[in-house]
Amino acid sequence: MKALRQTLSRWMLAGGAWCATALAFAAPPVNDLPGGPAVNQLDLHPPVTAIAAEQRWLHYFVLFICLVIFIGVFAVMFYSIFKHRKSRGAKAANFHESTTVEIIWTVIPFLIVIFMALPATKAVVAMKDTSASDITIKATGVQWKWGYDYLKGEGEGINFVSTLDVTHREMSDAGQPKGDDYLLRVDNPLIVPVNKKIRIITTASDVIHAWMVPAFGVKQDAIPGFVRDTWFRAEKTGDFYGQCAELCGKEHAYMPIHVKVLSAEQYTAWVDGEKKKLAAKADDPNKLWSLPELVARGEKVYNANCVQCHQASGKGGGPVKALDGSSVVQDADKTKALAVILKGTDKGMPSWAAMSDTEIAAVTTFTKNHWSNATGQVVQPTEVAAARK
Amino acid sequence: MSAVLPHPADHGHDHAHDHPHGWRRWLYATNHKDIGTMYLLFSFAMFIFGGILALGIRAELFQPGLQIVNPHLFNQLTTMHGIIMVFGAIMPAFVGFANWMVPLQIGASDMAFARMNNFSFWLLIPAALMIVISFFMPGGAPAAGWTIYAPLTLQMGPSMDAAIFALHIMGASSIMGSINIIVTILNMRAPGMTLMKMPLFCWTWLITAYLLIAVMPVLAGAITMTLTDRHFGTSFFNPAGGGDPVMYQHIFWFFGHPEVYIMILPAFGIISAIVPAFARKRLFGYTSMVYATASIAILSFIVWAHHMFTTGMPVTGQLFFMYATMLIAVPTGVKIFNWVATMWRGSMTFETPMLFAVGFIFVFTIGGFTGLILAMAPIDIQLQDTYYVVAHFHYVLVAGSLFALFGGVYYWGPKWTGVMYDESRGKIHFWGSIIFFNVTFFPMHFLGLAGMPRRYADYPLQFTDFNVVASVGALGFGLMQVYFFLMVVLPMMRGRGAPAPQQPWEGAEGLEWEIPSPAPYHTFETPPRLNATATKVIGASATAAPHHA
Numbered sequence: 001m002k003a004l005r006q007t008l009s010r011w012m013l014a015g016g017a018w019c020a021t022a023l024a025f026a027a028p029p030v031n032d033l034p035g036g037p038a039v040n041q042l043d044l045h046p047p048v049t050a051i052a053a054e055q056r057w058l059h060y061f062v063l064f065i066c067l068v069i070f071i072g073v074f075a076v077m078f079y080s081i082f083k084h085r086k087s088r089g090a091k092a093a094n095f096h097e098s099t100t101v102e103i104i105w106t107v108i109p110f111l112i113v114i115f116m117a118l119p120a121t122k123a124v125v126a127m128k129d130t131s132a133s134d135i136t137i138k139a140t141g142v143q144w145k146w147g148y149d150y151l152k153g154e155g156e157g158i159n160f161v162s163t164l165d166v167t168h169r170e171m172s173d174a175g176q177p178k179g180d181d182y183l184l185r186v187d188n189p190l191i192v193p194v195n196k197k198i199r200i201i202t203t204a205s206d207v208i209h210a211w212m213v214p215a216f217g218v219k220q221d222a223i224p225g226f227v228r229d230t231w232f233r234a235e236k237t238g239d240f241y242g243q244c245a246e247l248c249g250k251e252h253a254y255m256p257i258h259v260k261v262l263s264a265e266q267y268t269a270w271v272d273g274e275k276k277k278l279a280a281k282a283d284d285p286n287k288l289w290s291l292p293e294l295v296a297r298g299e300k301v302y303n304a305n306c307v308q309c310h311q312a313s314g315k316g317g318g319p320v321k322a323l324d325g326s327s328v329v330q331d332a333d334k335t336k337a338l339a340v341i342l343k344g345t346d347k348g349m350p351s352w353a354a355m356s357d358t359e360i361a362a363v364t365t366f367t368k369n370h371w372s373n374a375t376g377q378v379v380q381p382t383e384v385a386a387a388r389k
Numbered sequence: 390m391s392a393v394l395p396h397p398a399d400h401g402h403d404h405a406h407d408h409p410h411g412w413r414r415w416l417y418a419t420n421h422k423d424i425g426t427m428y429l430l431f432s433f434a435m436f437i438f439g440g441i442l443a444l445g446i447r448a449e450l451f452q453p454g455l456q457i458v459n460p461h462l463f464n465q466l467t468t469m470h471g472i473i474m475v476f477g478a479i480m481p482a483f484v485g486f487a488n489w490m491v492p493l494q495i496g497a498s499d500m501a502f503a504r505m506n507n508f509s510f511w512l513l514i515p516a517a518l519m520i521v522i523s524f525f526m527p528g529g530a531p532a533a534g535w536t537i538y539a540p541l542t543l544q545m546g547p548s549m550d551a552a553i554f555a556l557h558i559m560g561a562s563s564i565m566g567s568i569n570i571i572v573t574i575l576n577m578r579a580p581g582m583t584l585m586k587m588p589l590f591c592w593t594w595l596i597t598a599y600l601l602i603a604v605m606p607v608l609a610g611a612i613t614m615t616l617t618d619r620h621f622g623t624s625f626f627n628p629a630g631g632g633d634p635v636m637y638q639h640i641f642w643f644f645g646h647p648e649v650y651i652m653i654l655p656a657f658g659i660i661s662a663i664v665p666a667f668a669r670k671r672l673f674g675y676t677s678m679v680y681a682t683a684s685i686a687i688l689s690f691i692v693w694a695h696h697m698f699t700t701g702m703p704v705t706g707q708l709f710f711m712y713a714t715m716l717i718a719v720p721t722g723v724k725i726f727n728w729v730a731t732m733w734r735g736s737m738t739f740e741t742p743m744l745f746a747v748g749f750i751f752v753f754t755i756g757g758f759t760g761l762i763l764a765m766a767p768i769d770i771q772l773q774d775t776y777y778v779v780a781h782f783h784y785v786l787v788a789g790s791l792f793a794l795f796g797g798v799y800y801w802g803p804k805w806t807g808v809m810y811d812e813s814r815g816k817i818h819f820w821g822s823i824i825f826f827n828v829t830f831f832p833m834h835f836l837g838l839a840g841m842p843r844r845y846a847d848y849p850l851q852f853t854d855f856n857v858v859a860s861v862g863a864l865g866f867g868l869m870q871v872y873f874f875l876m877v878v879l880p881m882m883r884g885r886g887a888p889a890p891q892q893p894w895e896g897a898e899g900l901e902w903e904i905p906s907p908a909p910y911h912t913f914e915t916p917p918r919l920n921a922t923a924t925k926v927i928g929a930s931a932t933a934a935p936h937h938a
Contacts, residue, residue, distance in 0.1 A: 030850035037851040041839035044771055055767045062765060066758040074751065077729045081747065084668075086736045092669040092896075093734040101730070102677040102723065109722045113715045116765070121708060123767035128704045172847045175454035182453065182850050207541040208634055210699060210774060214840040219770050221700045223635060224540060225628025228701030245699070245774040245842045247534045249541060250461045253845040318461075
């Protein structure tokens with residue numbers, strides 16, 4: 001027994017030392033992220049909207065009531081545990097069944113619950129009031145990115161896709177994460193003006209996702225085939241972060257939400273810039289491109305849309321087919337590769353028909369002339385247009 | 390009733406001395422004690438398997454970045470951990486307790502339907518095998534969460550179908566077990582054991598059994614529709630064909646919320662047996678405990694959509710489900726108050742069963758309070774699908790159901806095996822479990838408040854420290870359960886240890902303490918005569934127990 005005890009204590013010492021080492025060395029350096037999580041944050045995010053402030057107040061309110069009851073009940077229990085124990089000579093009393101007592105401790109909690117429900121009711125009603133918004137934006141959850149369409153208000157017509165920064169996904173795979181905004185940095189943040197009521201309409205194109213920004217007190221499932229809405233009115237400018245909050249498959253942890261709140265003037269300037277870019281981006285579908293031009297453009301398209309599954313190496317992985325060395329990609333009949341991109345496959349490749357002819361031409365040309373695929377084939381936008389028919 | 394009752398009694402006399410031995414004893418088992426033992430061992434095996442999956446999860450989350458598993462395997466681990474712990478560990482463990490204790494507590498000779506009892510146990514084995522094998526099927530195990538939400542289920546591989554089939558089988562097993570328990574309790578009580586004199590464990594199981602019969606078919610419906618959506622072109626939940634994924638959630642949680650109470654009500658029953666025994670004082674409010682249990686069961690049917698506040702319900706829907714959910718705090722509070730009042734001015738000792746009972750009351754109450762906080766729809770919007778929820782349901786399921794089960798094993802184990810466990814080992818198990826439990830799950834409240842979503846294989850660096858603490862705690866908690874098996878369960882099963890007296894606990898009351906330890910193979914073959922409170926056998930008929938297995 002003594003030997004066992006010694007072994008046990010040695011093990012526990014070793015375990016303790018190991019934990020301490022792990023704590024001291026393993027954690028990469030990190031600072032608070034304003035608008036995102038703070039290091040070892042203990043509470044809800046600092047509120048940036050009235051709703052989030054209301055939620056935080058409600059949480060304190062309920063937590064306080066719970067703590068008071070908790071302390072009261074367990075003061076009694078632990079007093080009893082220390083006083084009414086046999087080893088202290090306590091003799092068991094013989095009282096039981098008191099309807100009066102039972103009624104008292106049924107009615108009082110009932111009243112407390114009503115007391116708690118009243119302010120909560122007010123908050124629910126306020127949260128659900130999405131009417132009279134200044135700007136309406138549709139957030140579409142797609143495995144595993146967010147699409148944003150500005151439907152109404154200043155900026156109407158702008159749309160873009162917001163994806164996790166590729167380097168963060170690579171850091172994750174390598175097991176070597178770095179940075180205060182690790183897993184939260186996206187290529188295109190959602191831009192909104194300060195002090196305006198923003199209505200977010202959520203939907204999804206494949207499975208259920210959830211659009212959440214803790215600092216705004218907003219979380220709304222994005223459900224395929226259905227449209228739901230929520231709203232916020234940010235009272236501060238700055239960057240605010242959230243993550244997808246409904247299990248949506250393999251890359252669930254890798255589709256963050258980044259909202260940049262700008263002043264009214266900055267927002268107007270941003271909208272003007274986007275409108276100009278939109279006009280410039282509208283490529284002439286009849287333009288004939290050179291091979292290097294198309295490859296350069298196609299690389300951008302590939303990195304924005306394809307790299308998550310097919311990988312930078314073009315090797316794919318798991319159910320995702322390799323592009324490097326693929327007979328379909330290398331086939332002299334260009335319509336074969338185009339058909340896959342435009343229609344998708346029943347094995348999981350989605351249809352990319354929503355991209356413009358130029359983008360599809362570029363990315364197809366890129367894949368036909370990258371890695372070991374040196375076909376020299378050029379796919380022009382006009383050929384894509386023909387393949388669509 | 391008269392047509393049913395004499396039959397098992399006749400049977401017992403015929404075969405009392407020649408029950409099968411060797412493997413036949415177990416495969417053909419019709420004895421409630423043998424079947425109870427098998428249920429308990431099965432559930433412990435699944436508990437260890439589910440625990441290993443949990444340690445896989447915690448190992449991956451020990452550090453940010455992916456080190457051990459890829460995200461797809463990670464989702465398989467969380468999904469299967471949940472399914473196995475709910476359907477393979479906690480539920481069968483309580484059925485094992487019911488098999489052992491219900492006949493002993495009501496003075497019945499066995500369960501009402503002995504062969505169906507055998508069948509409902511053995512159905513679990515193929516179901517469990519199918520679930521374990523699913524990890525080796527193409528595409529791996531199901532990875533859509535234990536709630537298997539549509540339409541993510543449509544993207545799963547063939548293992549999803551295996552899991553659906555397994556859930557169907559386990560559901561059938563549960564329903565048969567429930568029918569058995571209900572019929573046993575309603576028809577086979579000894580004369581004088583009126584319903585309102587029945588031990589609370591039987592009461593909570595009676596109510597639980599009705600819940601099971603009510604909701605297991607609902608789950609069966611939901612997963613069958615999932616199956617036909619996957620293979621036969623229906624579109625119940627598939628939005629591509631006009632189906633409604635939210636409808637799946639309504640149906641699932643109409644099962645899922647009563648399911649939560651299925652896993653906690655029998656635990657209340659065990660605690661209600663242990664606390665009076667070690668306080669040496671009667672349960673303060675027996676009647677109100679029965680009513681509180683029934684109220685919780687009824688309320689459990691009208692609160693399901695509090696799991697769905699973020700799906701975008703209308704205002705009235707959110708308000709209704711918020712109010713109804715908050716109401717559950719009232720009967721649950723009544724239970725806590727009654728246990729504390731039972732302890733008050735008792736003469737308490739703190740053997741391991743009592744430690745687990747007090748630990749249960751203390752830690753389960755924390756889980757109850759976080760449940761109340763989550764019930765508030767505006768706060769739930771912040772906390773839904775974060776680690777706060779993970780912390781909450783582990784406080785009620787681990788510190789609730791599991792601790793009650795442990796308490797029950799220490800309390801009734803001497804009766805089952807005829808051997809006392811080693812008290813200091815029991816205490817090590819208790820303190821190790823409750824400390825490591827809190828080290829594991831308490832930091833998750835903070836992670837949830839800070840917005841860390843659940844079911845994430847990787848997380849922002851700000852969440853690192855609490856995840857490290859949780860992972861270290863989980864490893865400790867897992868090792869404590871191995872310790873429990875090796876140092877407590879095994880010695881008792883092998884008969885190593887001090888022989889247990891018929892009545893090992895000074896203050897315990899009930900018919901199970903009127904028979905020798907270990908409980909003879911057949912008990913109460915003739916209905917016992919009971920005293921006025923139905924806690925003691927009058928005359929020598931039961932204690933004599935002439936034959937021993």
